[in-house]
Amino acid sequence: MLRQEEDRRLRDAALRTLSLTIRMHERRNILGAIAVTAPAGQRRRTIYDAQRGSQLPGRLVRGEGDPPSSDASVNDAYDGLGATYDFFNDIFQRNSIDDRGMRLDASVHYSQDYDNAFWDGQQMVFGDGDGVIFLNFTKAVDVIGHELTHGVTQHTANLSYHNQSGALNESVSDVFGSLVKQYHNNQDVESADWLIGAGIMAPGMNATALRSMKDPGSAYDDPKLGGKDPQPKQMNNYVQLPDTEDGDFGGVHINSGIPNHAFYLIAEQLGGHAWERAGHIWYSALRQLWPSAQFSDLANITFEVAGTLFGAGSAEQQAVRDAWTQVGVAPAPLRRRMSMTSAKRAAVKSSETNGQKLKESLDRVSLEIQAIRNSLT
Amino acid sequence: MRISLERTGGFHPPAMRRRCVVDSQSLTEPDARELERLLQATDLKDVNQHRDPVLPMPDMFSYKIDVEDGPEKYTVRVSDAQMSEALSHLITWLKEKSR
Numbered sequence A: 001m002l003r004q005e006e007d008r009r010l011r012d013a014a015l016r017t018l019s020l021t022i023r024m025h026e027r028r029n030i031l032g033a034i035a036v037t038a039p040a041g042q043r044r045r046t047i048y049d050a051q052r053g054s055q056l057p058g059r060l061v062r063g064e065g066d067p068p069s070s071d072a073s074v075n076d077a078y079d080g081l082g083a084t085y086d087f088f089n090d091i092f093q094r095n096s097i098d099d100r101g102m103r104l105d106a107s108v109h110y111s112q113d114y115d116n117a118f119w120d121g122q123q124m125v126f127g128d129g130d131g132v133i134f135l136n137f138t139k140a141v142d143v144i145g146h147e148l149t150h151g152v153t154q155h156t157a158n159l160s161y162h163n164q165s166g167a168l169n170e171s172v173s174d175v176f177g178s179l180v181k182q183y184h185n186n187q188d189v190e191s192a193d194w195l196i197g198a199g200i201m202a203p204g205m206n207a208t209a210l211r212s213m214k215d216p217g218s219a220y221d222d223p224k225l226g227g228k229d230p231q232p233k234q235m236n237n238y239v240q241l242p243d244t245e246d247g248d249f250g251g252v253h254i255n256s257g258i259p260n261h262a263f264y265l266i267a268e269q270l271g272g273h274a275w276e277r278a279g280h281i282w283y284s285a286l287r288q289l290w291p292s293a294q295f296s297d298l299a300n301i302t303f304e305v306a307g308t309l310f311g312a313g314s315a316e317q318q319a320v321r322d323a324w325t326q327v328g329v330a331p332a333p334l335r336r337r338m339s340m341t342s343a344k345r346a347a348v349k350s351s352e353t354n355g356q357k358l359k360e361s362l363d364r365v366s367l368e369i370q371a372i373r374n375s376l377t
Numbered sequence B: 001m002r003i004s005l006e007r008t009g010g011f012h013p014p015a016m017r018r019r020c021v022v023d024s025q026s027l028t029e030p031d032a033r034e035l036e037r038l039l040q041a042t043d044l045k046d047v048n049q050h051r052d053p054v055l056p057m058p059d060m061f062s063y064k065i066d067v068e069d070g071p072e073k074y075t076v077r078v079s080d081a082q083m084s085e086a087l088s089h090l091i092t093w094l095k096e097k098s099r
C-alpha cells in the first residue's frame, strides 16, 4: 500500500519535472545558451525586452559589455544582475547562480501594468508595475538579489516551497537580497534599511516597503496592500495557513519574518558589515540544508557553523544562540542534534534515491529531445 | 456571462491578492464583442487540458478564472509559467474593465 503510494508520488513528481524540463529545453534553444562552465569572475548578462507581451524571453536589447541602453529598465536590470553576481563572487567565491558561471538572463517590460518580478527556473522576469501601487520592479536591487537567490537555493539546499521549508526559502532570498543591496551601497548594519522592496513602492502609499527584517510587521499599512504587514517576528505568532496557492503554500512570505529577524538580530549584535560574519554563517548553512529543513534545523546548523568558523563559545556563536532564542527557535542541545543528524541522513538518502531515478528519466528525455532536434536540422 | 478573476501569489502575496468580476450584461456593445473575441482566442474551456500541473514556483502569480455562462459553469487555473499570449491579453483586459 505504502509502496504503491510512494511509486505514484514519485511518478507524478517525475512527470511534473519532465514537462518543465521539456519547456526549459525549448527555451534554451531560443536563448541559444550552451552549457559550458564560464571562468570565475566573468559576468555574462543578457537583457531582453518582452515588449509588454508574455512571450519569453523577447527581443535581445543588451548583452555583456554593451553600452547602456536608452531604456532605464534595461540598465537597472543589467546593473542589478551585475551587483548580485559580484556579491556572490566577491564574498563567497560563488561563480554565478549554479557556481558554474551560469548566464544571467532577464526580460524587462513583461506584460502590462504587471506588478511583479520572478525567477522562472532559468531567467528573471520583470514587470513595469502599475504606477499606482508599484513602480518598475527593476528599481530595487534587493528585489533582483532576492529573485536570483531563489536560483542559488534551487542549486544548493533546494528548500521545498511549502510551510516552514518554504518560509526558509523565502527568508534566504530576503537575507541575501538585502546583503546584495548593502554590499552594493557599502552599508554597515546601522546604515542599512533592512527593507525588501523599498524602491518599488509608488509615492502616496502608506508603505516603506513590502517586508522589514529589522521590524517584521511594520513595513506597510494600506488598504491598497490588503491592510497591514502581517509578518511575525516570533515563533509564538507563526501564521498557520493552508498549503495551497491561495494560502501562499502555508504563508511562506509571511512566516519568513521569523528567520529574517533572527538574521537581523545576529548582524545587529555583531555590527560592521553584515555580509562579513552573519552572511558567511548563513551561506555556509544554506549549503548544508536539505529540502525538508525546518526553522529549528537552520537554527541548529547556524549555531554549529558559527562554532566551526569562529570558535565554540565565540561572540559570533553566542549572537546566533541569542538571536534564535529571542525569536523562539532556540538551538537544540547537542544530544538532540545528534539524533536530528541521523534523521537528516535518512532524508538525504531517500531523496538521493529518488533523485537518481528522476535523473535517469530526465536523461532519457534529453536524449529524445536531442534526437528530435537532430532530425529537424 | 459572468467572469470572475482571482489572482494569488507574487513577490508578496498578502499585499498582491486581487479579485475582479466582469458581467457581460453591464458591458457596452463593443466591449461585449471584444470579450467574446478574447475568449475565443484563448479557447478557455480547453486551457486546463493542455497545461502542465501546477508547480509551486517562487513568487509567480496564479490565476483562477470562474466563468458562468447561463447554465454552464467552469473554472480555469493557470500560472505565469504557463501563460499564453491570448490568455495574458484576456487577463489584462478583465483587470482593466473591472477598475
Ligand SMILES: [Zn+2]
Residues within 6 Å of the ligand: A146, A147, A150, A170, A173, B011, B058, B059
Ligand atoms: Zn521569493
